[in-house]
Amino acid sequence: MQDHSLSLAKPTEGLLSQKIGASLIAAALLCAIIAAFGQGETQSVLFFGLIIVFSVAGGIIFSIPYFKAIPGIKNNGIMHSPATNRGGIAWGIAILMTGFYIILYWFPNYLEGLIRTMDPLSSMLRNKPSDQWFLYGTLYTLAVIIMGIRFIGKYRSNRYQVFRTLSVMFFQLGFAFLIPAFLLKLNQPEFYFSYFWPLKYSYLFPNDIDYLIQSGNIGVFMVFWGLVMTFIATPILTYNYGKRWYCSWVCGCGALAETLGDPYRQNSDKSLKAWKVERWMVHSVLVFVVLTTALLWLNSWKNGTILGDASGLFSQCYGFLIGSVFSGVIGTGFYPIMGSRVWCRFGCPMAAILGLFQRFKSKFRITTNGAQCISCGNCSTYCEMGIDVRAYAQKGENIIRASCVGCGICSAVCPRGVLNLENLAEEGRFESYTRQGNK
Amino acid sequence: MNIIIIGNGITGITCARNIRKINSDATITVISEESKHFYSRTALMYMYMGHMKYENTKPYEDWFWSKNRINLIQATVNHLDTVNKSLKLDDSRILNYDKLVLATGSIPNNFGFPGEDLNGVQALYNLQDLEKMEKNTSNISAAVIVGGGLIGIEMAEMLHSRNISVTMLIRENAYWANALPQEEAQLIGNHLHKHGITLKFNTELKEIRTIDQVNVHSIVTKQEETIDCQFLGITTGVKPNIKFLKNSSIEIEKGILVNEFLETNIPDIFAAGDCAQFRYVKTGEAPIEQLWYTGKMQGETLANTICGNKTTYDRGIWFNSAKFFDLEFQTYGKILPEITPEQESFYWEHENGKISFRANYNKSDRSIIGFNFIGIRFRQVIAEQWIREQKEIEYVIDNLKQGWFDPEFSDAYDKKIAKSFSSNPIN
Numbered sequence: 112m113q114d115h116s117l118s119l120a121k122p123t124e125g126l127l128s129q130k131i132g133a134s135l136i137a138a139a140l141l142c143a144i145i146a147a148f149g150q151g152e153t154q155s156v157l158f159f160g161l162i163i164v165f166s167v168a169g170g171i172i173f174s175i176p177y178f179k180a181i182p183g184i185k186n187n188g189i190m191h192s193p194a195t196n197r198g199g200i201a202w203g204i205a206i207l208m209t210g211f212y213i214i215l216y217w218f219p220n221y222l223e224g225l226i227r228t229m230d231p232l233s234s235m236l237r238n239k240p241s242d243q244w245f246l247y248g249t250l251y252t253l254a255v256i257i258m259g260i261r262f263i264g265k266y267r268s269n270r271y272q273v274f275r276t277l278s279v280m281f282f283q284l285g286f287a288f289l290i291p292a293f294l295l296k297l298n299q300p301e302f303y304f305s306y307f308w309p310l311k312y313s314y315l316f317p318n319d320i321d322y323l324i325q326s327g328n329i330g331v332f333m334v335f336w337g338l339v340m341t342f343i344a345t346p347i348l349t350y351n352y353g354k355r356w357y358c359s360w361v362c363g364c365g366a367l368a369e370t371l372g373d374p375y376r377q378n379s380d381k382s383l384k385a386w387k388v389e390r391w392m393v394h395s396v397l398v399f400v401v402l403t404t405a406l407l408w409l410n411s412w413k414n415g416t417i418l419g420d421a422s423g424l425f426s427q428c429y430g431f432l433i434g435s436v437f438s439g440v441i442g443t444g445f446y447p448i449m450g451s452r453v454w455c456r457f458g459c460p461m462a463a464i465l466g467l468f469q470r471f472k473s474k475f476r477i478t479t480n481g482a483q484c485i486s487c488g489n490c491s492t493y494c495e496m497g498i499d500v501r502a503y504a505q506k507g508e509n510i511i512r513a514s515c516v517g518c519g520i521c522s523a524v525c526p527r528g529v530l531n532l533e534n535l536a537e538e539g540r541f542e543s544y545t546r547q548g549n550k
Numbered sequence: 551m552n553i554i555i556i557g558n559g560i561t562g563i564t565c566a567r568n569i570r571k572i573n574s575d576a577t578i579t580v581i582s583e584e585s586k587h588f589y590s591r592t593a594l595m596y597m598y599m600g601h602m603k604y605e606n607t608k609p610y611e612d613w614f615w616s617k618n619r620i621n622l623i624q625a626t627v628n629h630l631d632t633v634n635k636s637l638k639l640d641d642s643r644i645l646n647y648d649k650l651v652l653a654t655g656s657i658p659n660n661f662g663f664p665g666e667d668l669n670g671v672q673a674l675y676n677l678q679d680l681e682k683m684e685k686n687t688s689n690i691s692a693a694v695i696v697g698g699g700l701i702g703i704e705m706a707e708m709l710h711s712r713n714i715s716v717t718m719l720i721r722e723n724a725y726w727a728n729a730l731p732q733e734e735a736q737l738i739g740n741h742l743h744k745h746g747i748t749l750k751f752n753t754e755l756k757e758i759r760t761i762d763q764v765n766v767h768s769i770v771t772k773q774e775e776t777i778d779c780q781f782l783g784i785t786t787g788v789k790p791n792i793k794f795l796k797n798s799s800i801e802i803e804k805g806i807l808v809n810e811f812l813e814t815n816i817p818d819i820f821a822a823g824d825c826a827q828f829r830y831v832k833t834g835e836a837p838i839e840q841l842w843y844t845g846k847m848q849g850e851t852l853a854n855t856i857c858g859n860k861t862t863y864d865r866g867i868w869f870n871s872a873k874f875f876d877l878e879f880q881t882y883g884k885i886l887p888e889i890t891p892e893q894e895s896f897y898w899e900h901e902n903g904k905i906s907f908r909a910n911y912n913k914s915d916r917s918i919i920g921f922n923f924i925g926i927r928f929r930q931v932i933a934e935q936w937i938r939e940q941k942e943i944e945y946v947i948d949n950l951k952q953g954w955f956d957p958e959f960s961d962a963y964d965k966k967i968a969k970s971f972s973s974n975p976i977n
């Protein structure tokens with residue numbers, strides 16, 4: 112005998128909704144492929160409409176169950192699903208995404224049809240026809256918003272998660288998509304106020320600065336903004352809040368990683384070996400970009416007499432290897448296999464600088480609550496940066512790591528309330544908890 | 551010095567690691583039957599629910615053990631010879647020791663219900679149980695759980711995640727009533743109910759039924775109610791795992807008897823963690839501690855003693871935590887299900903029925919005894935400090951904010967609690 116009236120909260124109740132949502136997104140993908148094969152050129156408005164409507168509707172329908180469920184973070188089935196546990200589906204998605212990046216960067220003519228579908232939007236926003244980068248920007252922003260809604264549904268029991276996700280959605284849509292487009296419309300330089308050197312490396316390259324200064328008052332302001340953000344605001348904000356103010360609240364790369372990449376965060380490598388590789392790589396990239404920038408300035412100061420084309424080659428190299436291959440193809444294409452923050456962890460020079468501040472001069476830390484840790488491993492598993500959070504928590508030590516982007520997921524998923532992201536006095540942040548006797 | 555530790559749970563492993571920290575020469579061997587490497591028993595439920603894989607539950611990478619020269623043997627110890635200081639393993643190997651640590655943990659209680667060994671009837675303690683549960687619960691629709699404790703509720707959440715309907719039989723009149731005061735028990739019961747778990751209070755198992763003599767088919771309660779189920783989880787507590795010591799000269803009662811140094815009656819043999827039972831207990835303290843935290847603290851204490859720095863085990867101010875579906879629970883100090891006549895209790899509950907706060911204090915000097923938090927994370931250091939310094943309840947209520955540990959931007963309830971406290975006539 113069973114009382115079925117009490118079985119209100121069936122965990123699979125949302126399955127149908129998720130299936131419909133996923134089908135709609137697949138339909139949007141199909142439309143995009145058909146458009147790319149040429150249909151987009153002749154019927155741009157129709158395909159634009161189909162892609163946007165299918166994907167937005169699909170994303171929202173997919174997310175409904177998260178909002179209907181009793182609030183609380185559920186990672187049920189993540190390690191069983193071939194989509195999230197490096198199974199066939201995950202590899203399929205990885206190949207698809209990597210392929211898209213390769214075509215986007217080096218064979219955009221294959222995307223011509225798809226690019227044309229964006230023309231109506233592009234001319235509305237920017238007064239000029241779409242190009243591959245506008246297409247990319249639109250899809251990127253769309254992904255952040257749709258998957259952002261899903262994220263907010265999933266983590267809605269935790270206000271820190273909701274707020275920071277709204278924040279990255281806002282910065283992506285406003286600062287990284289609409290404002291640069293409007294600037295173009297107003298015949299001003301296309302400028303991203305939410306990206307700074309060294310992530311947006313060219314913003315401190317002599318060519319860019321010359322160009323901006325020559326384009327008038329707004330351009331001068333842009334140069335000023337870039338300098339202030341890189342050299343004044345960044346250290347101050349990072350001292351007070353840790354690198355999260357940027358990586359988890361503002362940055363567009365972070366935005367995509369946290370939204371589109373969220374289903375894959377558990378696939379980051381937690382081994383000590385990966386940590387070693389990470390430190391070498393990310394700091395090498397930092398050295399590379401600093402060197403490139405310095406060379407370019409030296410060269411421009413000497414009017415190109417010292418290095419001639421060599422410094423240009425250097426910066427092209429950087430642009431190709433780091434700007435395209437690393438941040439795009441590997442950084443995003445490999446989400447399903449290597450976790451959502453591959454680029455942020457192994458490649459981003461901005462993350463490297465912010466990390467050095469965070470590690471050595473900051474009030475930020477993740478506090479461990481006494482001896483409450485049960486070593487379950489949820490925190491480490493869901494840390495997208497591959498930090499073995501548990502290794503610290505189970506010793507009663509605070510977590511102060513250069514790579515921590517302050518996403519707060521470790522704290523959100525901990526079943527014992529052990530972890531808390533805090534900005535407290537700098538003194539004593541490395542102190543660990545020691546238990547005292549009763550007497 | 552040749553040290554052998556039986557059991558690679560939190561107790562044995564903490565002991566091994568701490569011995570290595572103090573003494574770099576000792577030979578350390580850990581023998582355990584369940585798994586080669588240390589994993590977190592507390593994460594069993596997360597493996598089943600697909601939050602983690604087995605790999606994720608190992609707190610140390612596999613290279614850690616050889617780097618720290620801790621030898622691992624996966625085998626069962628069948629016999630202990632205290633005269634020759636040797637052990638016999640199931641593969642007939644004989645190992646000698648200078649010092650021996652027994653950290654063999656627990657096994658589930660069973661009461662010998664008829665039908666207990668039918669397919670689909672099981673407890674949950676180790677990896678083998680988890681594997682069994684995986685098999686027993688594939689393609690089933692209904693389960694019954696006997697026992698309303700912490701493992702019972704974890705099992706309920708596990709089954710629920712696979713869309714299996716769950717009925718819990720609870721002997722008491724509320725969930726976990728032998729540890730929780732009425733209000734908290736009620737609150738948690740309501741939450742379970744919202745998740746669709748059926749709770750049957752004041753109900754005990756009478757009979758397990760089968761049709762085919764192989765699989766469980768239904769159960770009957772003492773009230774003669776029949777409940778169909780294809781899975782029956784028995785979660786009625788655990789007891790020390792000491793069967794291989796039954797005929798040895800080691801003194802045992804329920805567990806292996808130890809003094810405050812965790813020494814058994816035989817020199818050079820120690821016991822700690824779930825399997826140990828204290829000979830002398832202060833009033834209000836349990837003779838057997840079956841917790842992750844206590845196992846860890848005992849393992850650490852014992853490492854000192856073994857390395858020549860004889861140390862008394864002191865559990866410090868009591869604390870514990872748990873999670874009931876979405877509700878986090880933390881407790882500091884000793885909160886009894888019912889207060890004694892010398893005590894007073896202040897309880898506050900949020901109108902959403904998911905958050906609560908309790909502070910118990912002494913009537914005479916108004917000094918704080920302990921706290922229960924549901925849906926609120928609170929700093930252990932602060933709670934401990936207040937309890938140790940016997941702060942007055944008024945001070946505690948006024949300063950609650952100091953201990954708040956909820957994620958940024960969460961609501962803080964300290965003001966609401968203070969308001970409710972000041973408007974409460976008994977306080």
Ligand SMILES: Cc1cc2nc3c(=O)[nH]c(=O)nc-3n(C[C@H](O)[C@H](O)[C@H](O)COP(=O)(O)OP(=O)(O)OC[C@H]3O[C@@H](n4cnc5c(N)ncnc54)[C@H](O)[C@@H]3O)c2cc1C
Binds near residue numbers: 485557628
């Ligand atoms: C599902 C579940 C959830 C739990 N959740 C919590 C929680 O949230 N918080 C909390 O505080 N506690 C929790 N506990 C209790 C906690 O896990 C135990 O108290 C703790 O694991 C005991 O550690 P131990 O090292 O003493 O023993 P164990 O972890 O039991 O380790 C003993 C090991 O010794 C081995 N062994 C035994 N006899 C022999 C032999 N003769 N030869 C070889 N090897 C042998 C066993 O195979 C076992 O692996 C939970 C327990 C379970 C089962």
Ligand code: SF4
Binds near residue numbers: 488
């Ligand atoms: S999730 Fe919490 S309890 Fe689990 S290992 Fe991490 S800090 Fe410890």
Ligand code: SF4
Binds near residue numbers: 490494495510518520
């Ligand atoms: S340590 Fe925690 S806050 Fe930092 S990146 Fe990892 S999961 Fe995010």
